[in-house]
Amino acid sequence: MTLPESDQGVFRYVTVEKHVLALIEAGSLRPGERIPSLRALGARLGVSVSTVNQAYMELERRGVVEARPKSGFFVRESPGARTPAPRPQGQPAKPPTTVNRGALIREVLDGMGRRDIVPLGVALTDEAFLPTKQLSRLLAKAAAGSAQEVVSYESVRGNLALRRQIAWRLGEAGIEAGPEDVMVTAGAMEALYIALRSVTRPGDNVAIAAPSYYCFLQLLENFGLRAVELPSHPGDGVRPEDLAAALDRYSIAAVILTPNFNNPDGARIPDTAKAEMAAMLAARNVPLIEDDVYGDLAFEGGRPRCIASYDTGGHVLHCSSFSKTLAPGFRVGYLLPGRHAAKAFEIKATTNVCCATPTQMAVAEYLAQGSFERHIRKVRAVLERQSRMMEQRILAHFPAGTRVSHPSGGTVLWAQLPPPVDSIRLFYEAKAKGIGLAPGNIFSSCDQFNGFVRISFGNAWTPAVDEAVAEVGRLAAAQCAQGEADRAD
Structure with a gap:
């Protein structure tokens, strides 16, 4: 075999590491066994001996393999074997807390x-792992070339060029949107803040996964809301039957979920379950706040679909950002508020008016240059x-x-x-x-x-x-x- 074109380049040795790790995980290479020689694996994968050597040195540095003089590289005796995933905790539909x-x-x-x-x-x-130099150059270019624009207020919804790029990229996640549907926010946290304020009042019950990102809990605490916790299973996350049981038993004002790689357990809700949840919540007129900040970081198979891609009535408020993929310090996120756009606009305008202009311009230009897809493949x-x-x-x-x-x-x-x-x-x-x-x-x-x-x-x-x-x-x-x-x- 040879490495796919998408895996070649600066991070080519990473694919060699992944190949060796996969052999160890599958049991094809066991503790104490000799791994293929530099020349043999290089020929098999279609890479240079130096690339394989770099991968082996990294694996040795991390304690997965060890070099033995005049004998080659061997799997260490205790590299760590696969164990079962953590057990889900608790019972479905925990009472409001x-x-x-x-x-x-x-x-x-x-x-x-x-x-x-x-x-x-x-x-x-x-x-x-981030394109810091390229983004810095684009930021400097924006400041030098459009000095008056850079120091001016942006629109409340955000830079139009950036919203166009975001809308175009959302198509990969199965979401049909135009720039008028997008609101730029100061990271995903502001998007979540605006979304939650748009659909709840103090004292309401909000259904969330357990475990769930702690900043969700912090928002609920600050807004005087109560949590209804649904068990997140390590493989497939929150299940539709548990959500349905909570909706039947409690008065739920909104639901917050991270369907793609839930933080912290990494669970990914299957597409069939996403579609079922979207239909269920639409039928009951319950809004869903979807945090998709990790959606671009799927290891295999491309970007997974979002629950918003199954939403036909604007019930899903979709939140994400470029903090995990481009520049956390730029604080560039976005919200698709759906049918709650008017309320979201009011909250955004009375919270911080608009987001920083220079960083929006730099990210818009970066996306327009077409560098993102190649970059994200390497990051994955x-x-x-x-x-x-x-x-x-x-x-x-x-x-x-x-x-x-x-x-x-x-x-x-x-x-x-x-x-x-x-x-x-x-x-x-x-x-x-x-x-x-x-x-x-x-x-x-x-x-x-x-x-x-x-x-x-x-x-x-x-x-x-x-x-x-x-x-x-x-x-x-x-x-x-x-x-x-x-x-x-």
């Missing part, structure tokens, strides 16, 4: 943007490699009995630790060592996930990241040992 997670969430968010900690708890795509390949590598390192370093997700996209893993590991205690112990984690408790309003942690694999892999994973494993193992000692007493 007042959210109170703000204090702990603030402590977790304190690690965002800091350079003095290893940010395993932040869901991100490392700047090393890198993130898939990082995901499998992080999974293996967690299983190699964490206590026996640890279960970890195996996502097909996104930037995070969801790990279930064996009793008696306490994720909040682990969070504080790791923080004292200069390591950021996201404890499972903040992903639910019902204390369902105390034995879980979310770990990002979007960071560029460095010795510091590798050591941080090992250190968290040692801290978790120490909790297990202490629990065994306490039981013995």
Whole structure:
């Protein structure tokens, strides 16, 4: 075989790594076995010996293989074997709960943007994988070429050129939209803020996945809303029957879902279920707020469809951004408010009037140049490699009995630790060592996930990241040992 054209270029060695990791996962290469020689694998994949050597050196640095003098490379004895995914927690349609997670969430968010900690708890795509130089040039070009326009207000809906590009790209997700349907926001969080304010009032019940992105819970808490938690299954996310049961039992004002690579468990709702949910909610006139910030980060098979692609009546408020794919600091997101466009416009206009003009112009030009698709293919390949590598390192370093997700996209893993590991205690112990984690408790309003942690694999892999994973494993193992000692007493 030879590498597909889409996998060639700067990140070609990443595909070689993925190939070797897939052989190990499938059991074709077992611990202690010799992996193919540089020349043999290069000939098989149609790449140079130097490319294979670079891949093998990366795998050795990450502890997956080891070099033996005059013998070649071998699979390490304990690279981490696949384990079952974390178990779904809780029962369908948990009763409405007042959210109170703000204090702990603030402590977790304190690690965002800091350079003095290893940010395993932040869901991100490392700047090393993003087109920072090209975007910087476009930003400078916009400032130099359109000085008056750059310092002026944009329209409330956002830069027209950018909205045209977003509308065109949404077609890949199956959404038919024009620029007039799009509102540019300051990242996906502002889109979610506007969407939730547009369809709810204090005291309303909102159905969300469990686990669910902690900032959803923070929004509910700030707006005086109550959460109705639906179990998210590691493979296929929230199921239509659980949503239907909640709608039958409780008065639900809105639903918030991340159907493609839910944060934190990485679940992806099947297309048939997406269509069923869209029809169900439309029939009951219940709005759905769809967070699709990870939709572009599918490892295989192209961009998955969204629930909005099955919506024919404007019941879905679709939110996304370029923070995970281009430039988190640019804060360029967008909202398709559907039938709630008038209310969304009113909220946007009275919140921050409009988004920053220069960054909108730079992203619009970047998309117009046609660079995005080639860039995103490379990012997907890198993130898939990082995901499998992080999974293996967690299983190699964490206590026996640890279960970890195996996502097909996104930037995070969801790990279930064996009793008696306490994720909040682990969070504080790791923080004292200069390591950021996201404890499972903040992903639910019902204390369902105390034995879980979310770990990002979007960071560029460095010795510091590798050591941080090992250190968290040692801290978790120490909790297990202490629990065994306490039981013995």
